[in-house]
Amino acid sequence: MMHGALTVFWREMVKYKRSKGVLFVTIIQPVLWLLLFGVGLGSTFQETEEGVSYVNFLIPGVIALSILFTSLFASFNILLDKEFGLMKEILMAPTSRNQALIGYSLSGLAKNLAQAFAVLFIGIFLMVFSNDNTVLFEESDGVFSLFLWFLLFLFIIVLFSFGFLFLSIAIAARMTSHGGLQAIITLLTLPLFFASEALYPSTDFPVWLSAISTINPLTYAVRVLQIALLGYGFTIGGQDLHYGVQDIVTGFIMLGLFAVIMLYLSIKSFQKIKIW
């Protein structure tokens, strides 16, 4: 049933594994973000006894940001396949366009997961080897509970990835040049990036910025990831943050809604691809 999608996924993975450079960069980039930005900007935050360190605060944010970037740029492959005509082979085969779309999306998801785990691994490394008292998956008490929090963590990544992968595909399927795609994506990432709580807590946002923040999917992804990794309440730079279960529920609803709308738009765009 998913034959076409899995075949396209297989092709993308074959190429991803081969391009060692790309593989290395996509994994090392978020780690650099975390270490350089975390240490650099972290030095300006006043760290308190009971609070989390800035580097640890940044872990959920950097995971979300890398997913945002990788997802948005994932559709470059689609644009290239379209431009060089390789998509003819896929679209002429007895498989539906939706299958091809899902195949491309799954490969984007795989790349996102690779990044997320790289960041998580560094986070665990920091947790174990630094004298910081932060514990990742803060709320878990016991193996089963840890497992559930980990599932939550995974699930939110999948949902969030799909939303932006579909958005990116919806744009790329209609574009004819990569310059154009790059411009649109860059324009899109800036407001998403800054009107979120990925890099700093947003309790002091002015009204207009928090308005953007409430419709920004990144905000919700960051919040749920923060809860999963850092707990319902934590202190960062002297600010006490308190979340609840309702934040998780809202996050899922918003990200789910976003993914569904984007899926619809990407299907529409994909149907319009002309291959001759």
Next chain:
Amino acid sequence: MIDDNSKVKAKNFETDEIGNDTIVMVKDLVHKYGEFTAVDGISFTVNRGEIFSFLGPNGAGKTTTINVMIGLLKPISGEVYVDGINIIKSSEKVKDKVGIVFQETLLDREMTVWESMEFHGKLYKIPKDERHAKIWELLELVELHEKPDELTKWLSGGMKRRLEIARALMTEPPILFLDEPTLGLDPQGRVLIWEQIEKINKRGTTIFLTTHYMEEADKLANRVFIMDHGKILISGTPERLKDTLGKDVVYLYLMEKERAKGAIEDLDFIREIVEFDKGLELLLHGSGIPLVPRIMEVLDDLKPKLVVDGVNIKRPSLDDVFLYFTGRKIIRENETYKHNFHH
């Protein structure tokens, strides 16, 4: 009883029309891109097992016709049947029936020879064991079995083409479309592709070839259709097409073209006189060897004396046919003389 018989007859008539030995039937095919008419009402049939060639310059409408036949393009009007399937009505069903090698190279640079084949086989849902056996068989056929792990970006132009041909055969289609298969290849690469096309044809695959290389159509095709500006100008076996120019082409090298033409244009064995930069090209009804002395006799009698610098007798090639019918490169007789040879 009578009713039954007539039904059988009607049925027979239908299969006769599409024909058991006919794999492609195209009737009154028209396609336009906006105002531009790419294909202008062409009709033809392709017989099962033959190598069929469209010969024509770029922009003649060859690729458009292929795109219609493989179900990529809906034409403005016309009927198209491929292996018994009405393409206009059900373009989806033709996907398994046709193999296609497009004019541009469509290989993923970052995938190996084997992976390219594997991907295609997977897309067409060929079961694993069968697929792998098929990949080796076809790679051997196109002589790429020693390079399964080579990235396609390191292959030569000819190897890339052969890989694409092998890939198109993964589904064992009854008909293989090759759009300008040797475009841009060196002579050795081209000869190798020709050998392989003949080998594939001998395995039982009908080949539909478009080309603008005359010698390619001449060497490979059972039948050649010369196409220009969306129309089929003439069709037939390469031999018959060459015969349409007459038995022989005679080149007279001389300065006074007009005077010579005036003297010989009424000779009944001369079909047409074409001027070229160094003299006249004569298309004859018969063999050149006995007829050239008769032409020379007429020219010798002219007063004042007309100097002929040289004579060349040539069997017409498909090149000459192509240039004659598309009217490119050769200078046609001007209008005033035209009615003379269409007697």
